[in-house]
Amino acid sequence: MKQLNPLDELRLGVCYYPEHWEESLWEADLLRMKELGFSIIRIAEFAWAIFEPKEGRFSFDLFDRFLELAAKLEMKVIMGTPTATPPAWLTHKYPEVLNATFEGVTLQHGLRRHNNYSSPKYRELSARITLEMAKHYADHPAIIGWQIDNEFNCEVSVFYADADHIAFRQWLKEKYDTLDALNKAWGTVFWSQTYSDWEQVFLPRPTAVGYQPNPHQALDEKRFISDNTIAFAKIQADILREHAPRHWVTTNGMFGHLDNHRMNDELLDFFSYDSYPQFSTIFYDANEQNPLADRGWSLSLSAVRSISPNFAIMEQQAGPGGWVNRIDMPSPKPGQMRLWTYQSIAHGADMVLYFRWRTATFGNEMYWHGLHDYDNRPNRRVREAGKVGSELAAIGDRIVGSRFQADVAIVRDYDNEWDGEYDVWHGPYSWKSGKEWFKALQKRHIPSDVVYLRSHTTAEELKRYRVLVYPHPAIMRDETAAMLEQYVWAGGTVIFGCRTGYKDERGHCYMRPLPGAAAALCGIRVEEFTKLNGNRKPALMQWKHDGGPVTAAEDFNDILEVTASGTVEVMAEYASDYYAGKPAVTRNTFGGDGVDGAETGAGAVWYYGAVFNEDAAGQIIELMGLRSPAADWAELPAQVELAIRAGASGMLAFLLNYGEAAAQITLKKPMKELLTGTTLSAGEVELEPFGVYVLEIG
Structure with missing residues (x-):
């Protein structure tokens, strides 16, 4: 419970x-x-x-x-179950527990x-170590919660051991019941892939051209991995x-092939995340225009908030980061670590733990720096953390x-994320478009959420947003x-891009x-479509307002035909290539009675081709x-992020300056600054x- x-x-x-x-430290x-104001x-x-240390000896x-020392000093503790790192005696005696590569190499x-x-x-064995720890520490006065495992599906998010093939086969039997149903769902009549015995069915394996599985099998693979990971977490x-009912339960990380929303709903008291804003800077696309850099990490935090509106940060970046042989993040500049801490809090974190207290002197992460360097002396990062501690106190x-x-949400769902990993005809586009929308909203100081649509999501739940x-x-x-039509009839606006709606849940294209x-x-109706690559340059589209500004229509073009002429307005037309003059952007307007018969204003559905x-x-x-909620009380420069949290104590606006230069803000009225x-x-x-x-504001 x-x-x-x-x-x-x-x-x-x-x-x-x-x-x-050394125990002497x-x-x-702890003192x-x-x-510094740390309490956990x-x-x-x-x-x-x-x-x-040995099997069965605890x-x-x-x-x-x-x-005992932590309890004496009144420091609260989160205990982790250690199942992300099986000991050598275990993997040596039971090699069947090891994962395998796609090629079958253990x-x-x-x-x-x-x-x-x-x-x-x-x-x-994972259940046994968890049980022994839970019984031993159930009543310990220092412990208030547990972290299950660590970063599920980090490093590796695919599994091809013999046990995984067997488990996948069982999962498919439960999902489809019969081979006929499986063959239909996977379209195995194509290329003579039809299965006549369950023993013929496996997870994807190497084919004539490497990783080239049946696309419907690949989608089910990701669904299986998620369900299997959640089943493993459920044991703990x-x-x-x-056995430890007084303690809360969480887990950390947000990695591939895992329905974190379902895991949180079914297993956890709240979700936790590991926040390293410089990942936004070291893995960014070098061709991206106007990148948000570390500010872009707010989009990741928005996705975490969709899982758990109030969450914890189990690892907040506290220094330069890197393993011995990979990842190379520079040291945060003075003020940046404090800024990133408030970035996490502004987006919903109610608990933040820095990683780590002192940098390890050995092992793969001896360059993944904590607050203290190897010499264990106070430094500017330690002082910065102390400043945050006193402010939060x-x-x-x-x-x-x-x-x-x-009031605005960027919408995602797991099926499209997982299908899009393999399907290059839509997969790469969702991340790019979501990021560009986030960037445009950020620059205009319009806060946005990320929302994952799930099979049980209702229009009523979505009504809190003006725009999806x-x-x-x-x-x-x-x-x-x-369901989305219900939302629109209730006055909401939905904005789609190209490649919308053409597949069913199996990944089959609709006829x-x-x-x-x-x-x-x-x-x-999409009259025609074309992918843009190679020597096919992006078309141009001309908007039909304000003198007709021109925008590049990038990557893929849906050429549109209006079928509901009484309600659809063409907002932009293509201005180049063989489809010049054809509709490129449309808006379909709804109005009248909303959900539950309530009278509403007009909703709309946009299609951007x-x-x-x-x-x-x-x-x-x-x-x-759309206007910024700050418009009535401030003028904010583009380099400042606006985030608003509201609760019983009123409404608070977080202003976060990601620039290396001071930001000039114009306040339209006197305002109390809490820090x-x-x-x-x-x-x-x-x-x-880097100020906050x-x-x-209310």
Whole structure:
């Protein structure tokens, strides 16, 4: 049973590894943490070999001594189950627990996450170590919660051990019941792939051209991995609920092939995330125009918020990062670490732990720096964390439990994400378009959420948003289209891009005019389409307002024909290539009675016949008349992010300056700034480089 409001106070803390350090350091470390305003630490998520040094022999002495000290110093603790790092005795004696590559090569002991979730032996041993730890620590006064495993599906998110093929086959039997149903769902009549015995069915395996599986098999593969991972996590969650019922349960990370929403709903008290904003800068597309850099990490935090409106950050970047042989993140500049901490809090984090207290002196992560460097001396990052600690001690009760506020949501769903990994005719577009929309909204200081549509999502749930941006949902069920139509009749606006609605949930293309399931909703037909690559340059589209600005219609073009002429307005036409003059952007207007018969204003469905760029998103924002919620009280420069949280203590605006130069802000009225406790006068005020304001606005 889930706890009520487990994040009942805003906590700041740090990850700590007592097994890495001489015991003589422990007390001094904890005392210094308390001086910085830290009240919570995470431990033990990689310590299986400490807890069970030999099979069936359990040892709690080291962590008992540390936890006794933590309790004495009134430091709260999150205990991790250590199943991300099976010990050497386990993988040596039971090699069937190891994962395998797509080619069937067994992964060996030596890093982490080299196990598979399907092995009955690994499930048995994982349950046993969890049970022993839960019984031993159920009543410990220092422990308040548990982190299950660590970063499910990090490093590796595909599994091809013998046990996985067997488990996949069983999963398919439960899903389809008969081979006839499976053959129909996978379209195996194509290329003579028809199965006549269940023993012929496997996860994708190498083909004549490497990874080239049946596309419907590949989609089911991702669904299986998600279900299998959740089933593995459930073993531990059930044990903790039964044997440590006073503690909350979470897990961290947001990695591939995992329905985190379902896992959170069924297993967790809240979701946790690991926040490293510089991943946005080291893995960005070098060809991207006007990249948001570390500010772009706010889009990732928005996705976390869709899982758990109030969440925890189990690892907040605290220094330069890198493994010995990969990843190379520079040191945060003065002020950036504090900025990133408030970035997490502004987006819904009610608990933030820095990774880590002190940089490891050995191992693969000895360049993944923590607050302290190897010399263990105070430095500017430690002082910065202390400043955050003192600020949150003063205002944390004003923030905790409040919720992020947005009228616009960028919509995603797992089926399209997973199908799009393999299908290059829509997959690459959703991330690009979502990012460009986020960028356009950010620059205009319009906060946005990320929402995942699920099979049980209702129009009523979506009514809190004025606008839904659903860029390229190739897979769309008729039920989803009907639900979105309800939302639009209630006054909402949905914005689609090209490649919408032409597949069913199996990944089969509809034998209907495109955009398939969304055709009636959009009031159009896709007359023709073309992918743009090689020597086929992006077409141009000309908008039919304000003198006809021109936008590049990138990557893919749907050439449109209006079918609902009474309600559809052509907003832009193609201005180049053989389809010049044809509709490129349309708006279908709805009105009348809304959901439950309520009288509403007009809703609308936009169809944009290409992949979005920032300019195109900006054109639609202007045409819809979307305004920043700050418009009545401030003028904000583009380099500043606006985030708003509201709760019982009122409404707070977080202003985050990602620039290396001071930002000039014009306030239209005096406003209380909570971090300094001062009132800012109306007129121009300056926000320092990487600075943060938390303003009281209601």
